[in-house]
Amino acid sequence: xxxxxxxTIGFWIGSIVVLAxxxxxxxxxxxxxxxxxxxxxINASLEQSVTNTAALAGLQTTIDSASAITDGLARxxxxxxx
Numbered sequence: 001x002x003x004x005x006x007x008t009i010g011f012w013i014g015s016i017v018v019l020a021x022x023x024x025x026x027x028x029x030x031x032x033x034x035x036x037x038x039x040x041x042i043n044a045s046l047e048q049s050v051t052n053t054a055a056l057a058g059l060q061t062t063i064d065s066a067s068a069i070t071d072g073l074a075r076x077x078x079x080x081x082x
C-alpha cells in the first residue's frame with residue numbers, strides 16, 4: 001500500500017511539473033509564431049528604409065563641398081581685411 005501511495009504522489013508531482021512547463025512554453029511559442037508571421041512585413045519595411053536613406057551616402061561629398069566653399073569665403077574675407 002505504501003508503494004502505491006509513493007507512485008501516486010510521484011505521478012501527481014510529475015503531472016504538475018509537466019503542466020507548469022507547458023504553461024511557460026506555450027506563451028513563448030505563441031510569441032515566436034507572432035514574430036514569424038510579422039517577419040516579412042518587418043523585412044519589407046527595412047528594405048524600404050534602405051531605399052529611403054540611400055541618398056545619405058552622398059552627404060559627405062556635400063559636406064566637403066560646403067567646407068571648401070566656406071574656406072574659400074574665409075580666405076577671401078581675410079584678404080579683403082574683413
